[in-house]
Amino acid sequence: MRVLVLYQSRRGFTMRVAHAIRDEVRRRGHLATCTPFxxxxxxxxxxxxxxxxxxxxxxxxxxRVRPADDAVRAVHRLPDLGRRPVAVFCTxxxxxxxxxxxxxxxxxxxxxxxxxxxxxxxxxxxxERRLASVPAFVEHVLATFATAPAEx
Numbered sequence: 001m002r003v004l005v006l007y008q009s010r011r012g013f014t015m016r017v018a019h020a021i022r023d024e025v026r027r028r029g030h031l032a033t034c035t036p037f038x039x040x041x042x043x044x045x046x047x048x049x050x051x052x053x054x055x056x057x058x059x060x061x062x063x064r065v066r067p068a069d070d071a072v073r074a075v076h077r078l079p080d081l082g083r084r085p086v087a088v089f090c091t092x093x094x095x096x097x098x099x100x101x102x103x104x105x106x107x108x109x110x111x112x113x114x115x116x117x118x119x120x121x122x123x124x125x126x127x128e129r130r131l132a133s134v135p136a137f138v139e140h141v142l143a144t145f146a147t148a149p150a151e152x
Contacts, residue, residue: 001145004048005034008055008071013122013130014091018054020131021089024138025052037074045078050085050145053107056122057092057099067103075106085148086112087141091120116144 003025007018015036022034035044045051053075059065066072067090086107090100104114118137120130 001142002031002047002049003033003052003145004040004044004050005032005052005054006037006040007034007053008037008068008074010056010068013120014054014056017089017091017120017131017134018052020134021052021054021138024134025142028138028142030142037071037077040078042079045081048084050087051081051107051112052087052089052141053103054089054091055103057090059099066099067106071103072106075103075110078110081107081110081112083111083113085115085145087116087118087144088114089118089120089137091122093122113148115148116141 005018005022007014009015009018018034022032025032033044055067055071057065058068088100088104088107090103100117100119104117108114118133120133122130
């Protein structure tokens, strides 16, 4: 399976999560590429069997909490996703509230079949725990992708 990991990052944590996800997908024997939204062209998207898409969550603790505006704009610029399976993830400081669901809805509107979701907290007392849930997330995502192949 060829997996494309797309992300929008502001301070670098979402990028680190995206790279950790890519590395874990590769460790499990699949082809995986990782790029920010700006680096994805139609050919890159066409070559992928499935997508994992991530963004950071912006807002003011409890007010106007939403997916990053840049990520939402980037999703609107994507070509039709052709019913490919898509997993979404977000990174956040306090709480993602329903931002991940709204982001998933944007990807579904572009033709993706959102089949899995996960989130990663940027701050943790112990740095090594920030990415500790990546292997479990990838295991769940790949299992879901296997039961929901692309409908091309």
